[in-house]
Amino acid sequence: MAVVTPLDAANLRREFPILGREIHAKPLAFLDSAASSQKPARVIAKLEDYYRRYNANVHRGVYTLSEEATLAYEEARETVAAFIGAKYAKEVIFTRNTTEAINLVAYAWGSANIKAGDRILLTMMEHHSNIVPWQLLAQRTGAVLDYLPIDSEGRLQIEQLDRLLSEQTKLVAIAHQSNVLGTLNPVVEIAQRAHAVGAKILLDGAQSVPHMPVNVQQLGIDFLAFSGHKMCGPTGIGVLWGRRELLEAMPPFLGGGSMIEVVELETSSYADIPARFEAGTPAIGEAIGLAEAVRFLSEIGMQAIHEHEQQLTGYLLERLSEIDGLTIYGPRDLKQRGGAVAFTLDGVHPHDVAAILDGEGVAVRAGHHCAQPLHRLLDIPASVRASVYLYNTPADIDQLVLGLERAKRLFL
């Protein structure tokens, strides 16, 4: 328990009403933030405030409520843009989640830029949401997918880039941090290598934007996708950031209201960005709620959150290593990883581990974590994943370890 972190997590926990719950008469140790984070009271209040005081459709009405809603929605865009270092607020497109953001690029950018014989480079550690949209694009266009392999500790084999990157590579799409292995990938280097052959780079930031400072300029990327619900915000709101000139040259994704300029019977002309990519009534309250989450995280400081999680991850790895028959997947070096830790326990199926842990008040994820190709490579059908966030403390990890010992006893 001698873990000192830059955050007063014990105090921060009080801002999250759900963390006061008991599960099976045990305090809730929530270790599944990589799937979806909990929400602080101020984000919940912000959502409620919108629905109670100024709910109205945006970009339409000339009445006070609609003007207030529009202002708050567009301010949310500016808040998010500043958070990730975007040059222009209009480079921020609100989507439902990371998955929709990646699909938007695969359809809109892909249909205008990818043709038969072109290559798209992914990695062996991608989430299904950064595999399947590209498979669909490849099937539509005749493009070819390549996969950058990983080593025995779950790190990308960067030296293989020489072999896999070519003039035919038009896009590199990679996770910033693996949702299973926790591996942090060297984005700056990969972005430079991609650009050197004329390819664009899309970063899946679902597991990094909530946990560390992410600046799109410093990373040198072209597209960034992430989800609000993994960063203390509501579900149903996600973000696609893209370089302005790329977004401006892209045809629409979904057609409908708001995304048009002039509609004739046969054809239409389309609105400028970001409206072109936000057809239909957007998730207004959720965008406003996401901006509140961004302010909450920014006040604490993304660097402090990252350091807190690094300390906790170190403690988690140390405690898990003490358990006989437990195998950890992913890098051991804290500098190469974040706070999502996948493991298996000999003789106990991951689902049974998770069910027994639930009985101890510990919430972890069991399954393939939407990364079947990676699990096939690791030759395991499933794994257990514990993941930490700003509100976790060493006590949560101690509770996890107690539960794991109990699972072992039950099955021995």
Next chain:
Amino acid sequence: MEDIYRELIIEHSKMPHNFGSLESPTISHEEHNPLCGDRVRFDLLIEDGIIRDVRFQGKGCAISQASASMLTDEIKGKSVEDAKLFSKEDLLDMIGIPLAKNPVRLKCALLSLKTLKASLYGIGALRADELD
């Protein structure tokens, strides 16, 4: 939560009955649960409408494997028609754990029954929700 890990379940999952395969089965069929990757394959030897022998192979959680193990004991020697009548309720009675309020683990328990029914009816893809 602990009550779903009764001794019987743990025993069957650690030492499953009728585990393996048959040399020349009349029917061999596999089903899986795409949500969690659990797999169960049944090999059935059927003569004169009677299930003379059965083996199963599988990978998955204790509940899915124990349920398959118990089900093989249950149907061996039964007629195909009787085995077809074995219901979801019968299976839950047989494994004896309370899963009514646990739809996720219910799917684990029912995977073996889904595999058996799909084998006997010769339907490759009887969906799990049709059993719910």
